[in-house]
Amino acid sequence: MSAAEKQDLTKVKQQEVQNWICCPEILNVAVSPFLTCNNKDCKKKITSPPRSNIAKCLNCNRSMLIKNCYVDMTVSFNLEKDGKVFPVTAFPKVVSAFLQEDIFNYREDTEPLVGKLLLLDSVDFQLSQNGKLVAKMQDHEQSSQTQVTTNRHSSFSRLY
Numbered sequence: 001m002s003a004a005e006k007q008d009l010t011k012v013k014q015q016e017v018q019n020w021i022c023c024p025e026i027l028n029v030a031v032s033p034f035l036t037c038n039n040k041d042c043k044k045k046i047t048s049p050p051r052s053n054i055a056k057c058l059n060c061n062r063s064m065l066i067k068n069c070y071v072d073m074t075v076s077f078n079l080e081k082d083g084k085v086f087p088v089t090a091f092p093k094v095v096s097a098f099l100q101e102d103i104f105n106y107r108e109d110t111e112p113l114v115g116k117l118l119l120l121d122s123v124d125f126q127l128s129q130n131g132k133l134v135a136k137m138q139d140h141e142q143s144s145q146t147q148v149t150t151n152r153h154s155s156f157s158r159l160y
Contacts, residue, residue, distance in 0.1 A: 018126065019126060019127040019128070019129070019131055020124055020125070020126050020127075021079055021081050021086060021124065021125045021127065022081070022124050022140065023081075023121075023122050023123065023124060023140050024079035024080055024081040024086065024125065025079070025080045025081070026077060026078075026079060026117065026118055026120055027077075027078040027079065027080050027085065028077075028078050028118075029075065029076065029077055029078075029114050029117045029118055030075070030076040031073065031074075031075050031103075031106070031110040031113050031114055031117075032073060032074050032075075032076070033071055033072070033073045033106075033107040033110065034071070034072055034073070034074075035047070035048065035055060035066065035069040035070070035071060035072075036069060036070040036071070036072045037057040037059065037060060037062065037064070037069070037070070038064050038068050038069055038070055039057065039060050039062050041060070042057060042059055042060040042062070043070065044057060044058075044059040044060070045072070046058070046069065048066055052066070053065055053066055053067075054066065055069055071104065071107050072092070073092050073103065073104065073107060074089055074090070074091065074092075075089070075090040075091075075092075075095050075103075075117065076088070076089050076090075077089075077090065077117075077125075077134070079125060086127070086131065087132075088125070088127060088131070088132060088133065088134050089132065089133055089134065090133070090134035090137070091133070091134075092104060094134050094135065094136060094137060095117075095134075095137070097136075097137075098123075098136075098137035098138065099116065122139060122140040122141075123137055123138070123139060123140065124137070124138055124139075124140050125137055126138075
């Protein structure tokens, strides 16, 4: 067995795949706010017993008042395009950027946010490489212009 030849990886070009779903039907949405540990080195999801003021993080073993916990949120979509269903998750940063408002304002009552998301029309979704996360949401008109630019810079682009 011999050692492999030294290779110069600085000249390797990344082949970025752009996974877009163009104007899918939004079949359903689940907005899920949840508490997370307030230990900055942990921030794991926590649960607390009903009617308790105290929560314990099972990851870092710290206890905290529920009012001092951080709040996080996920938005799960089932998108349908051409008979295929895409179950995807969007984080608050992506949804807030698209709606141009902080979705954490809906943490106490998610119904108005769910209504807004279900009524979205002509929206394109860019998915992560594995197709499970929403990387970006944008209006279809804006997406059509961006798609031309992205096609020039990537070796492969899929538009579902």
